[in-house]
Amino acid sequence: MERQSPLFRFFLHIAALLLAAIILAPLVWLFVMSISPAADLAAKPLRWWPETMDFSRYATLLSTVENSAGAAFMASLRNSLMVASMATVAAVSLAVPAGWAVSRTPSVGWSLSLVIATYMLPPVALAVPLYMALANFGLLNSVFGLALVYLTILAPFTTWLMKSGFDGIPREIEQAAVIDGASLWQTLRIITLPLALPVVATSALFAFLLGWDEFFYALLFTSDQRAKTLTVAIADLAGGRVSDYGLIATAGVLAALPPMLVGIVMQRALISGLTSGGVKG
Amino acid sequence: MSGTWITTRAWLLMLPLLIVMVAVIGWPLADTVHLSFTDAKLVGTSGSYVGFDNYVRLLSGNAFGRTLFTTTFFAVVVVTTEMLLGVLAALLLNQQFHGRTLLRALLILPWALPTVVNATLWRLIYNPEYGALNAALTQLGILSDYRSWLGEPGTALTALIVADCWKNFPLVALIALAALQAVPRDVVAASYVDGANAFSRFRFVTLPYLAGPLLVALVLRTIEAFKVFDIIWVMTRGGPANSTRTMSILVYQEAFSFQRAGSGASLALIVTLIITVLAVAYGTIVKKLAGSAA
Numbered sequence: 179m180e181r182q183s184p185l186f187r188f189f190l191h192i193a194a195l196l197l198a199a200i201i202l203a204p205l206v207w208l209f210v211m212s213i214s215p216a217a218d219l220a221a222k223p224l225r226w227w228p229e230t231m232d233f234s235r236y237a238t239l240l241s242t243v244e245n246s247a248g249a250a251f252m253a254s255l256r257n258s259l260m261v262a263s264m265a266t267v268a269a270v271s272l273a274v275p276a277g278w279a280v281s282r283t284p285s286v287g288w289s290l291s292l293v294i295a296t297y298m299l300p301p302v303a304l305a306v307p308l309y310m311a312l313a314n315f316g317l318l319n320s321v322f323g324l325a326l327v328y329l330t331i332l333a334p335f336t337t338w339l340m341k342s343g344f345d346g347i348p349r350e351i352e353q354a355a356v357i358d359g360a361s362l363w364q365t366l367r368i369i370t371l372p373l374a375l376p377v378v379a380t381s382a383l384f385a386f387l388l389g390w391d392e393f394f395y396a397l398l399f400t401s402d403q404r405a406k407t408l409t410v411a412i413a414d415l416a417g418g419r420v421s422d423y424g425l426i427a428t429a430g431v432l433a434a435l436p437p438m439l440v441g442i443v444m445q446r447a448l449i450s451g452l453t454s455g456g457v458k459g
Numbered sequence: 460m461s462g463t464w465i466t467t468r469a470w471l472l473m474l475p476l477l478i479v480m481v482a483v484i485g486w487p488l489a490d491t492v493h494l495s496f497t498d499a500k501l502v503g504t505s506g507s508y509v510g511f512d513n514y515v516r517l518l519s520g521n522a523f524g525r526t527l528f529t530t531t532f533f534a535v536v537v538v539t540t541e542m543l544l545g546v547l548a549a550l551l552l553n554q555q556f557h558g559r560t561l562l563r564a565l566l567i568l569p570w571a572l573p574t575v576v577n578a579t580l581w582r583l584i585y586n587p588e589y590g591a592l593n594a595a596l597t598q599l600g601i602l603s604d605y606r607s608w609l610g611e612p613g614t615a616l617t618a619l620i621v622a623d624c625w626k627n628f629p630l631v632a633l634i635a636l637a638a639l640q641a642v643p644r645d646v647v648a649a650s651y652v653d654g655a656n657a658f659s660r661f662r663f664v665t666l667p668y669l670a671g672p673l674l675v676a677l678v679l680r681t682i683e684a685f686k687v688f689d690i691i692w693v694m695t696r697g698g699p700a701n702s703t704r705t706m707s708i709l710v711y712q713e714a715f716s717f718q719r720a721g722s723g724a725s726l727a728l729i730v731t732l733i734i735t736v737l738a739v740a741y742g743t744i745v746k747k748l749a750g751s752a753a
Contacts, residue, residue, distance in 0.1 A: 182555070190556045197548055198558075201565045204625065205572070207591055208580050224594035272479060275472040283469035289477065296484050298734045300686040302710040303727040306501065306720045307490035308483070330483045337476060391573045393689040394707075398715065409575040413693045416579040423583055430576040441571030445564060449633055 208434075211427035212236070219423050235428040251429060253403040254411035258433075260321045261396075261407055262389030265328035269336045269385045270378060272329075277340025278370070282349060290341060293334045301394045304330060312399055319405045327395050332388055336381040343377025344370070380447045387437050408433045494724035501718035513725035522701075522709065523726075527733075530705040533620065534684035540624045541680060542673065545631025552632070553639045563636070566629040574626070578693035581622035585609050585694075609695050612702035619703055623690055631676050638672040639665065670748065678741045685734050706730045 182190070211219060212235060214228040241248035280290045308327055309318070317323025347370060355365040371378075393409040400406045412433055415426045441448060495513055499506030517523050552563055569577070584591045587607035596602035608618045642665055650664045688707035691697060697704035697712070704712075710730065714723025 187556070190551070190554055193551050194556055194558060194562055197551065198562055198565060200625070201569060201629070204580055204584065205568060207584065208576075211583065220589050222594075223598055224589070224591065268479075272476040276476040279469040279472035283465055285466055286469045286473060289473060293476070293480055296480070298682055298731070298738050299484070299488065300707055300710075300727065300730050300734065301688070302707050302714070302723075303491055303731045304484060304487040305711075305727075306494060306714050306724055307487035309501070310490075310720075311487070327483065329479055333476060333479060387571070391575075393575050393692075397692070409573060409689075412575050412579055416582055416693055423586070423589065426579060427583065430579050434572050434576045437571040437573060438568055441567040442564060445567055448567065449637060 208427050208430055211424050212431050214424055216422050216424055232424075235422075235425050236432070238425070239428055239432060247425070250403060251411060251432075254406050254408045255432075257321055257400075257403075257405055258390060258408040261325045261328065261405075262386050264321070264325035265332050265389045266382050266385040268325065269329055269332035270340075270382050272333050273336035273340045273381060274371075274374075274378065276337050278344050278366070278374075280337075280341045281344035282352075290337060294338050296330070296334055301330075305395070305398055308395075309398060318399055319401045321405050324396060324399055324405060324407070325389075327399065328389050328392060331392065332385045335388065336385050339381040339384065340374070340377060343374055343381070346377075347373050376447065380444075380450075383440060383444055383448065387440065390437055491724045491727060494721050495728050496725075497721045498719075499721040499724075501714065501720045506721050509721070513722040514729070517722060517726055517729070523729075525701070526704050526706055526709045529616070529703065530685060530687075533616065533623075533687065533703075533705060534681060536620050537623050537627070537684050538677065538680045540620070541628040541631050542677060544624065544628040545676075546635050546669070546673070548628065548632035549635035549639055552636050563633075566632055569626045569629045570633070572626060574689045575693055577622060577626045578690040581618070581625075582609065582694050585618050610699055612700045615695055615699060615703050619691060619694055622694065623684075623687070626690075627680065631673075631680070634672050634676045635669060638669050642668045671745075674741070674745050674748070678738065678745070681741070682734055682738060685730070685737065706733075 210227060213231045213233055214225070215230070215232045218225040218228050238246070239248050239251045242252055243249060276290070280287050312318045312320075312323045312327070315323070317326070351369055351373070352365050355369050356362065360368070391409070392407070393413065396407040396410045397413070400410060408429075412426070412429050415429055420426055494506070496508055496510060497506035498509050498513075548566070552559060552566075572580075585608040587593070587605060587610055590605075590608070592608065593602065593605040597605065606614070608614050646664055647660070650660050655663070686707055687705050688711070691703055691705055691708055692711075695703045697708040706726075707730070710723055710726045713719050713726055
C-alpha cells in the first residue's frame with residue numbers, strides 16, 4: 179500500500195467527520211426533541227439542547243393506565259411484536275424446507291425464482307383482493323390476518339436467504355452421514371440444521387425487521403387498538419391531533435430502539451446477509 | 460436414490476411455501492387482473508365487465524402522465540444520489556483512519572431506522588413553525604424567513620428526496636464496502652508496482668469488483684423507489700397540489716379513498732408492468748455485462 183501523505187490523512191479525517199455528522203445529526207435531534215420541554219421546542223430561536231432534560235414523555239408512553247396515550251401506544255407496541263413474531267415464525271418454517279430443497283435440487287430452482295420475482299409486485303397490486311378476502315374471513319383488524327398478509331413480503335425473502343445459506347454447507351457432509359447409515363431426516367436434524375442455525379437466525383432477524391417496519395398493509399387492514407401496529411400509530415401521531423412534537427419524537431425513539439439495537443449487535447451477520455446475494459450476483 | 464424421487468421430494472418440501480404463496484400472492488394477483496376489467500367498488504357491488512375502459516380512461520387522463528413523471532423523477536434522482544454517496548462513503552471507509560470501525564457501525568443506523576420513523580423525523584425537521592431546518596438556516600443567516608418546506612409544491616419533492624437518500628445511501632455504502640474488501644490485496648499491490656495512477660487503479664482494479672454488487676443494489680433500489688409509498692404518505696400524502704404524488708399513492712387514492720376497486724386494480728397492474736419491464740431490462744444488462752466479463 180502507498181503510504182498516506184499528511185494532507186491525505188487530514189482530508190480523510192475531515193471526510194469521516196462529515197459523514198459521521200450527516201448520519202448522526204438527524205438521529206441525535208430525534209432524541210433531543212424527545213427530552214426537551216415543549217416550550218424549548220417551540221422557542222425562537224430554537225433551543226438546541228434543553229436546560230433540564232425531561233424524560234417524562236417516556237413514562238407517559240410506557241404507562242398502562244387505561245384510556246391514556248400510553249395505553250394506545252403500548253397496545254400498538256404489543257401488536258407490532260405479535261404480528262412481526264408470528265409472521266417471522268411462519269416465514270422461517272416455510273423457508274427452511276423450501277430453501278434446502280432448492281439448494282440440493284437445482285431442477286426445481288425456477289419455482290423459487292418465480293417466488294422471488296414477486297418482489298417486483300407493488301403491494302397495491304394485491305391490496306384490493308386481500309382487503310376483500312380478509313373482510314370475508316373476518317380477519318380485518320386482526321393481528322392474525324395481518325401476519326398472514328406479511329408472508330407476501332417475508333416468505334420470499336427468507337427462502338432466498340435460506341437457500342444461499344444451504345448453498346454454503348457442503349452436501350458431501352450430508353452424503354457422508356447417509357453412507358454411515360443415517361436416514362435423510364436424521365442427517366438433516368443432526369448435521370444440516372445445526373450447521374444452518376446461524377443462517378436461520380439471520381433470516382429470522384431480517385424477517386422480524388421487515389415485519390416491524392411494514393406500514394402499507396397495516397394502514398389498510400387495521401383500524402383500532404386490537405391490531406393497529408406501531409408504524410400506523412406513529413403515522414397517526416405525526417398526522418395531527420398531537421401538539422407536543424416531543425411526544426411524537428419519543429414514540430419514534432421507542433419504535434427505533436429495537437431494530438437499532440439488533441442492527442448494532444448483529445452488525446456482522448446482517449451485513450453478510452445483505453451482501454451475500456449481491457456479491458454472488 | 461432415483462432422480463424422480465429426489466425431484467418429487469424437493470417439490471414436497473416446497474409445497475407448504477408454494478401453497479401459501481398461491482394463496483396470498485397468486486390468487487390476489489389473478490383477482491386484481493379480473494377486477495381491472497370491471498367497474499367494481501371496494502364495498503358492495505362486485506361490478507360488471509367493462510373491457511379495457513378502465514385502462515383507456517386512466518392512460519388518457521392527465522393524472523397518470525403527471526404521476527408517472529413524478530415517480531420516475533423521484534426514482535432517478537434518489538437512486539443516482541444514493542449510488543454516488545454510497546460509493547463515496549465506501550471508498551472512504553476502505554481507507555485506514557482512526558474511528559473507521561465506529562463509522563462503519565454508524566452506517567447501519569439509518570438503515571435500521573423504521574421507514575415511518577424516518578419520515579416522521581424529517582417531517583418534524585421540516586416543520587414550518589418549529590422545525591430544526593428553518594431554525595438552523597435562519598440562525599446561520601442563510602434564510603431570512605421560516606419556510607414551509609413540505610407545504611410548497613416547489614420544495615416538497617426535494618425535501619422528500621433528501622429524507623429518502625439519507626435513509627438509504629448507507630445500505631449502498633455497506634454493499635459497496637463489502638465488494639471493495641473482496642478486492643485481492645496482491646492485485647492492488649501489483650497495480651502500484653506497475654505504476655498505475657489513482658484513476659486507472661479505480662477503473663481497472665476496483666471497478667470490476669464493484670460493478671456486480673452495485674448493479675444488484677441498483678436494481679433493488681430502483682424497484683423500491685418505483686414502489687415508494689410509506690415515506691410519502693407520512694410526510695405529504697402526495698401533496699401539496701399533488702406535487703409529490705407517486706404511482707402507489709395514486710393507486711391508493713383510486714382504490715381506497717375513492718373506493719373504485721376496478722380502476723384502482725387497472726392502475727396497479729400498469730405500475731406492475733412498468734416495474735417488470737424495468738427489471739427485465741436491468742436483468743438483460745446484468746447478463747450482458749457478466750457475459751463480457753467472463
